[in-house]
Amino acid sequence: MFPIVNATLLAPGVKQFEIEAPRIARKQQPGQFVIIRIHDAGERIPLTIKSSDPKKGTITLVVQAIGKTTSLLNELGRGDAILDVAGPLGKPSEIEKYGRCVVIGGGVGTAIALPTAQALKDAGNHVTAILGARTKNLLILEKEVREASHEVFVMTDDGSYGGRGLVTDKLRELIGEADFVLAIGPVPMMRAVAEATRPRAIKTVVSLNSIMVDGTGMCGGCRVAIGNESKFACVDGPEFDAHQVDFGVLMQRNAMYRDAEQQLLAHFKEHRAEEVARVRGACAHV
């Protein structure tokens, strides 16, 4: 059992959790993730570690409610516990002195990019962040991103905050000076960023959200097409050279369980209270 010691709603549907996981807190590096399972009938899902506090023995996750598991998780709070948390998994981000770095976060991707942005800054890079959100109240972690970078641009689809448009619109303005680009967010966004930087051959890294089970290289379900090769995102990634990624394969494979996911989510929405009670009941036993 991994107790939740703190939980804060960052935006509608996006929640931040501080979880007791001392072993993982000691080891985590930017870019790494955990696999969690909420209860004993639950599925295993990957979530990036936003930060960790080795002294306190806690890790922090930011979760966007998408389907059943993330929605159930976001019903939980301080005093609840998660049955299984395993990690830290995946390769840490490759931090080098690149020069001028542009870090792009779309949606919950902002949380995933944050630790790497901080590490890039700490390594002596100049970090410019571009944050994208559909609308102002969905923007998360702006303050923390400001601390982890030298300048921040916000883009909203509806222009309710910052510039109006896509993160790639802003990227095009800055592209002349960029030595390195990190983009984490929805697949179409990452693909658009890759296309924007490809003609200039700017080193561009994306974090791939393929479907995972074990997270340790044991099943191959998370495989992604990189150049002419198949790679396992959980052990060879999750970060890859954006110009080598076949985003089409990623989107196609991520749609593999759509019917089952919708069925679970529909059921969850009708039985929300029971599902939460079940998790709490299981916690009480331990």
Add this chain to the structure above:
Amino acid sequence: MSNTIPNKERMKLPRQHMPEIAADVRARNFEEVNLGFEANAAIIESLRCLACKTPTCTRSCPVGVDVKEFLARIIDKDYLGAAAVIRRDNALPAITGRVCPQEDQCEGDCLVAKRNESVAIGHLERFVADYERKTGQIGIPENAPSTAKKVAIVGSGPAGLSAAGDLVQQGHKVRVFEALHELGGVLVYGIPEFRLPKDIVRQEVDVLRKRGVEFETNVIVGKTVTVDELLGEEGYDAVFVATGAGLPQFLGVPGENLNGVYSANEFLTRVNLMRAYRFPDYDEPVYDCRGKDVVVVGGGNTAMDAVRTARRLGARNAYLVYRRGEEEMPARKEEVKHAKEEGIEFRMLTNPVELIGDERGWLTGVRCVRMELGEPGADGRRKPVPVAGSEFVIDASLVIVAVGTSANPLVQSTTPDLKTTKKNYIEADPETLRTSKKGVFAGGDIVTGGATVILAMGAGRKAAKGIGEYLSSGAWPLTVNG
């Protein structure tokens, strides 16, 4: 009482039939296929044993179980005594009684088989182990007085579990670290419920807990903690690495990223470990096989488990595609028989060359080529070679690849002074299971490559012995050259 039947008569007794669920019923559920002997059948079956002076069965058992002796105890109705005899050499009889390839081991060399069918040693082993389980009297040996030494075991498969039992008995403090959330290794994530009910594995684990073994799940050694940290700040005196050979291999043919293409590991993990066969009561999904055509590639136990699982999930046609012939299949004979009864269609001497998909990226078929057996290769087995111009397509919306696995790499890649083979298996002394690194032992599939439960179990016990000797002497003679 002992066996008073003359040998000649014994040879005439028919092998007792293992009761099982009817094929058409079991092909739709996940209940265990074999139901187990009644006591009477077990006694009659034991009476068939010729009690040879130098028993070939014991010689052919990888761990040398005293078969003659345990069968004699069954004849005397001393079933717990029989179990105790097996347990002298085999820590997991309820499991090996179900999954050992008996026809290649004890039963393969049984003298009775010269005239009749061999004695059903596996079924008898299962019988006494189940009897022992049902009485709740699994032999719990007494632990030696505490030695104040600590041993870490990495991996909770049969190698790790059996080492743990022996090591607590020696009086050491033992903690098992497991990457997944459930204990048992392949026994829980690979081998399906219908062959090995998970309750049996759980019970073995519970017994170990009672004996004082500590378990910590969700620890990926190499990521969560390293071997050096275990030996250093965590204060362990020795580490046993039993991480198995769990990495999936794919075919290397076009189309492997299509939706509907699984490694057997992924398919079986979803169904067994994550219980996807009970979706939506359990959340993890698996491809909906109902009414679909499924192709499984391979000829081992894993392939057999995958194809029979797909069948149970409702596959309309479930094909087993293997590049050699049926005789060459490494799977247990009983599984082959059961699979056929369940309507699995065998396509032998056939090899996939391409996976075909539609414009949305979903699999629609498997292009195959027919094979013939050519000259023997390096391993002495005749090498399959493609027959030119023989290509054809099997329509399928799911293909499961079960063509072998390779070493789990996480411990090796984070323990630089651990010597490995070219294929990244860990090198260990065959007798003591010492590796090139002081205090570190390794055994099971991570040393041998994918093998069997009984060999992994045997390796665990050997390691426990090697570790015990090391902990008392502190000596580390170099056998694996660093």
